Amino acid sequence: MNVTLQNLTKKFPNRNKKAGGEVTAVNDFTFEVPDGQLIGLLGPSGCGKSTTLYMICGLQAPTSGRIFFGDRDVTDLPTENRGVGLVFQNYALYPHMTVLQNILFPLENLKGKDRPGKEEMRRRAVEAARLVQIDSLLDRKPSELSGGQQQRVAIARALVKMPGVLLLDEPLSNLDARLRLQTREEIRRIQRQTGITTVFVTHDQEEAMSISDQIVVMKEGVVQQTGKPQEVYDNPCNLFVATFLGTPPINLFDGRVEKETLYIGGEALLPVPGIADQAVTVGIRPEGFVPEEQGPFSCRLLRTEIMGRDVSFVCTNDACRKETFRAIIQSDGTEQSHPETVRFRLKPGKVLLFDENGSRLRGTNHGKE
Amino acid sequence: MEKNNPKGYLYLLPAFLFLGIFLVYPLMDVFVYSFQENYNFASQTYTGVGIYNFRYVLRDPFFLQALKNTFLLVIITVPLSTGLALLISLCLSSIEKLRDFFQTVFFLPYVTNTLAVGLVFMILFKKTPYSDGFMNLLLNAFGFASVDFLSGPYWAKMLVLCLYTVWIVMPFKILILTSALASVSQQYHNAARVDGASRGRIFWRITLPMISPSLFYLVITGFIGAFKAYSDAVALFGIDLNAAGMNTIVGFVYDMLYGRSGGYPSYASAAAVILFAIVLTITCINLLVSKKHVHYI
Numbered sequence: 211m212n213v214t215l216q217n218l219t220k221k222f223p224n225r226n227k228k229a230g231g232e233v234t235a236v237n238d239f240t241f242e243v244p245d246g247q248l249i250g251l252l253g254p255s256g257c258g259k260s261t262t263l264y265m266i267c268g269l270q271a272p273t274s275g276r277i278f279f280g281d282r283d284v285t286d287l288p289t290e291n292r293g294v295g296l297v298f299q300n301y302a303l304y305p306h307m308t309v310l311q312n313i314l315f316p317l318e319n320l321k322g323k324d325r326p327g328k329e330e331m332r333r334r335a336v337e338a339a340r341l342v343q344i345d346s347l348l349d350r351k352p353s354e355l356s357g358g359q360q361q362r363v364a365i366a367r368a369l370v371k372m373p374g375v376l377l378l379d380e381p382l383s384n385l386d387a388r389l390r391l392q393t394r395e396e397i398r399r400i401q402r403q404t405g406i407t408t409v410f411v412t413h414d415q416e417e418a419m420s421i422s423d424q425i426v427v428m429k430e431g432v433v434q435q436t437g438k439p440q441e442v443y444d445n446p447c448n449l450f451v452a453t454f455l456g457t458p459p460i461n462l463f464d465g466r467v468e469k470e471t472l473y474i475g476g477e478a479l480l481p482v483p484g485i486a487d488q489a490v491t492v493g494i495r496p497e498g499f500v501p502e503e504q505g506p507f508s509c510r511l512l513r514t515e516i517m518g519r520d521v522s523f524v525c526t527n528d529a530c531r532k533e534t535f536r537a538i539i540q541s542d543g544t545e546q547s548h549p550e551t552v553r554f555r556l557k558p559g560k561v562l563l564f565d566e567n568g569s570r571l572r573g574t575n576h577g578k579e
Numbered sequence: 580m581e582k583n584n585p586k587g588y589l590y591l592l593p594a595f596l597f598l599g600i601f602l603v604y605p606l607m608d609v610f611v612y613s614f615q616e617n618y619n620f621a622s623q624t625y626t627g628v629g630i631y632n633f634r635y636v637l638r639d640p641f642f643l644q645a646l647k648n649t650f651l652l653v654i655i656t657v658p659l660s661t662g663l664a665l666l667i668s669l670c671l672s673s674i675e676k677l678r679d680f681f682q683t684v685f686f687l688p689y690v691t692n693t694l695a696v697g698l699v700f701m702i703l704f705k706k707t708p709y710s711d712g713f714m715n716l717l718l719n720a721f722g723f724a725s726v727d728f729l730s731g732p733y734w735a736k737m738l739v740l741c742l743y744t745v746w747i748v749m750p751f752k753i754l755i756l757t758s759a760l761a762s763v764s765q766q767y768h769n770a771a772r773v774d775g776a777s778r779g780r781i782f783w784r785i786t787l788p789m790i791s792p793s794l795f796y797l798v799i800t801g802f803i804g805a806f807k808a809y810s811d812a813v814a815l816f817g818i819d820l821n822a823a824g825m826n827t828i829v830g831f832v833y834d835m836l837y838g839r840s841g842g843y844p845s846y847a848s849a850a851a852v853i854l855f856a857i858v859l860t861i862t863c864i865n866l867l868v869s870k871k872h873v874h875y876i
Contacts, residue, residue: 269769289772302770306788306874315784319775353876371775 211280211374211407213243213266218275220261220431235261237431239275243375243409248401250418250439251411253428254454259411262428263377266409267294279374290319295368295406299380301360303352309363310348313338316371338370339363341400358389365397369404376401378410382417394421415455419443427451444559449568452493460562461535463527465492470573472563475529479506479556482563484574491564498560499523499537505553509535523552612848620844632849641834642850645826648812651737652744652827653805660745661797664752669782671753672760682757689750696747697814704728704739729815736816736825744811748804752797759793760786791873799865806858809833828854 218239221232236258243249251259264270266277268289276285284292295316303312313335317326326334339345342362352360361381368376381397382390398421401408412418418425419439427434427442427450435447446452452460465474466489472480474492499507501523509525512534516522523537537554563571612618613632615625636642667685671678688696703713706727710716715725728735763786771781787794809829812820820826821834828850835847 267773269772289769290775290777293775294773296770296773298766298770300766302764302766304767304770304785305876306791315771315776316774319777319780367774 212245213375213407213409214276214278215239215241215243215262215266216276216278218262218265218277219273220258220265220270221273234431236265236272239431239433241426241433241436243407244424245407246405247423248398248408248410248421250422250425251409251428252415252418252425252454253413255413256430257428258431259413259428260379261431263296263379263409263411266375267296267377268292293371293373294375294377295371295373296377297361297364297368297379297381299383301352301364301384303360303363303367305352308349308351309339309344309355310335312352312363313366313370316367320371335366335370338366341369341403342366342396357384357386358393361385361393362396365400369400369406372404373406376406376408378408380411380413382412382414390417397421416457419455427454429454446562447570449491449493449564449570452562452564452570456495458496458522458536458538460493460495461537462531463492463494463529463535464531465490465529465563467563467571472561474507475527477506477508480558480561482573485563485571489566490571491566491568493562493564494535494556495560495562496522496536496538498557499539499554500557501537501539501552502555503553505555507554507556508551509554510550511552525552609848609851612844613852615845618845618848625845632845633853636846636849636853639846641821641826642828642831644821644824645828645831648737648740648825649806649808649827652741652808653802655741656744656748657798657801657805659741660748661752661794661801663745664749664756664797665794667749668753668756668760671757682753685753686750688746689754693747693810694814696743697811700739700743700815701729706730730823733824736823740812740815740825743815744805744808747811748801752801755793755797756790759790763789788872788874789876791869792875795865795869795873799862802861802865803858806854806861 218236219234220236221234224231224233239258239262251262253259261270265272268284268287272285276283278284279292304315307315310332314331317331317334320326336345336348339348342365344359344362344366347355347359347363352363355363361384365378365381378397382393385393394417397408397410410418410422422439424436425439425442426436429450435442435451437445442451443455446455449462453462463474465472465479466487467473467482467485468487470481470483470485471478472482472490472492507527509527512524512526514521514523519540521539523539524534525537526534563573565571614628614630616627616629616631618625671681671685674681704715705712706715706725706729711719711725712728714728719725726732726735728739730736767785767789768781771785776784807829808827812825812827812830816823816825819839820830826834832847832850832854835843835850
C-alpha cells in the first residue's frame with residue numbers, strides 16, 4: 211500500500227501562551243511513499259519528522275492537508291481504525307503483559323470477521339515472534355528483557371496484525387552502537403521479507419542512508435530534499451543537506467569563482483564552467499581529496515589518523531570554516547611520511563558550490579565525474 | 580554495609596519499646612481476656628477459662644445486629660465508594676479546564692470534621708417539628724411521602740449511614756486514584772490506540788491493570804476501615820446506637836466496656852477478637868485474589 215501525503219501542515223499553539231502565535235512543526239509536506247519501500251525521514255531534532263509520523267498514524271491531526279493510504283483518504287480516520295503498526299522510540303511495551311500477551315494484543319482488538327480464532331491468533335503471534343527471533347522469550351515480562359529484545363518485541367507487536375504501513379520512531383536510538391548496527395540490518399531484512407511499506411524516522415544520517423530505499427531530509431518542518439540516499443548524498447540541493455549527510459561531515463571553505471575557475475585562498479583549484487563570478491561556499495567531501503605532489507590545493511598537515519582501511523588527514527587551511535578539516539585517503543598499506551604541508555588534487559564530483567544563501571550552484575559540467 | 584550490626588537494634592529499641600508496651604502487649608491482653616470468664620478490671624479476677632465469652636457474644640442480639648450492620652456497610656460502601664472514586668478520577672483526568680477546581684471540591688470532605696459533616700447530614704435528613712429536612716422537601720416535590728431517615732425504618736437509616744460513609748471515604752480514594760492515573764504514561768494509551776484498541780478495551784486492558792496496585796491498596800484499607808466503622812454512626816444517630824438499631828462491631832465493643840450497659844471487658848475482648856478474625860479472613864482473601872489481578876511493575 212502506498213502512502214500519500216498531500217500538503218501536510220501541522221501547527222502547534224506557542225507554548226508561551228502570552229506570546230501567542232503558532233509554531234509550524236510541519237510545513238506543506240507533499241510526498242508519496244511507494245508501495246513496499248522503506249523510507250527514511252531524516253533531520254535534526256525538532257525538524258518535524260516525528261510529528262509527520264504521528265500524523266500518518268493518526269495520533270496527531272494535521273492542521274491542513276490530506277493523508278491517503280492507497281486511494282483511501284484516512285485524514286479523519288481515528289488511529290485505532292487505520293491499521294498501522296508503530297514502533298515507539300522507547301517501545302512502549304505494556305509492562306504488565308508478557309511478551310506473548312503484548313504481541314497478541316493487536317490481534318485481540320480486531321473485530322468481526324477480521325478477528326482470528328484463539329489458536330490462529332497464537333499461531334500468528336508466535337510467527338511474528340519468530341520473525342524477530344524472540345520466540346524463546348514469550349513468557350517473559352518486558353522488564354526482564356534487554357533493550358534490543360524489547361525493541362524486537364515492539365516490532366513483532368507492530369507487525370503481527372499485518373499492517374498496511376509500518377512506522378518506526380527512532381527505533382534504534384536506545385540501543386548501544388553494536389546492537390544498533392545489527393538491528394538496522396534486521397529491520398531491513400524484516401521489511402524486505404514482509405514487503406510492508408515502512409516509514410522510519412531518525413536523526414542519524416548514517417542509519418537512514420544505510421537501509422532506506424529513499425530518504426526525505428527535513429529541516430524546521432520543511433522538506434529539503436527527497437531521493438535515493440546516494441543521489442541525495444552526491445547531489446545535495448543546498449548547504450544544509452550537504453552538511454547534514456556524511457560522516458565525517460563535508461568540509462566547508464570560503465572561496466570565490468572568477469572567470470569560471472574556483473579559487474580558495476588564491477589557489478586556482480578547478481574549472482567550474484557555467485558559474486558566474488561570485489563569492490562561494492565550497493563544500494568538499496572528505497573523500498574528495500587526492501594527495502599529489504603537484505596538486506593545486508596546499509594545506510598544513512597536523513596529524514594523520516590510521517583507521518584500518520583508510521587514513522584520515524587532519525589538516526588546516528586559512529580558508530576553512532573550522533579550525534581543522536579532514537581528508538580521507540585510501541591507504542595503500544605503506545608507511546606514510548608526514549610532511550608539514552600536503553598538496554591535494556580535488557575530485558570535481560566531490561566539490562560542491564553554494565551561494566551566500568546556501569543554495570547549490572550547478573555548473574554546466576555537473577555530473578561528469 | 581555490615582549486616583547484623585548490634586548498633587542497629589539499639590536504634591530500633593525506642594520504637595520497639597513503645598510498640599511493645601502500647602500495641603503488642605494490649606493485643607496479647609485482649610486475646611487473654613477473651614478466654615477469661617467474668618474478668619474484672621478492679622479486682623483482676625476471673626471465674627474460669629474457656630470459650631464462654633464467644634458463645635455469649637455470638638448469641639447477644641445486639642452483637643448480631645451490629646454484625647449485620649457492619650457487614651451491610653462494608654458490602655455496600657467499599658465497592659460503591661471505590662467505583663465512584665474511580666469514575667470521578669477518570670473524569671477528572673480527562674478534563675483540563677476546571678480540573679483544579681473540581682479536585683478541590685472533591686477533596687473538601689477529607690479536611691472537614693466528621694461531626695461537622697454529621698451535622699450537615701442531620702440538616703439534610705433529620706425530621707424536626709418545624710421541617711422534614713431538605714431531602715424530604717425534595718421527595719415531596721417529586722410527589723413522594725416524607726421518610727423519617729434518622730429515626731425511622733431500618734433501610735432509611737442504613738441508606739443515610741452508607742451515603743455518609745461513602746461521602747467521607749471518597750476524597751482520599753479520589754486523591755490516590757487521580758495520582759495513579761496520572762502516573763500511567765500517555766504513551767501506553769497511544770500504543771494501545773495504534774494497536775486498534777477501543778476506549779473501553781484500553782481502560783480494561785491497559786489503564787486498570789496499571790493502576791491495580793493503588794486500587795488494591797484502596798480496597799484493602801477500605802475493607803478494614805469499614806469494618807472499624809463507629810464514629811460515623813455516632814455522628815448520625817447519637818451514642819445510644821443499640822437503641823437506634825444502628826450499632827457496629829466497634830460500637831458494641833465500646834458499649835461493652837464503657838457504655839450504659841458496660842463493664843464487661845471479657846465480652847468486649849471476645850467481640851474484638853471476632854472482628855479481628857473477620858478482618859484477617861477478608862484481607863487474606865483479598866491478598867489471594869490480588870495475586871492474580873494486581874500487577875506490580
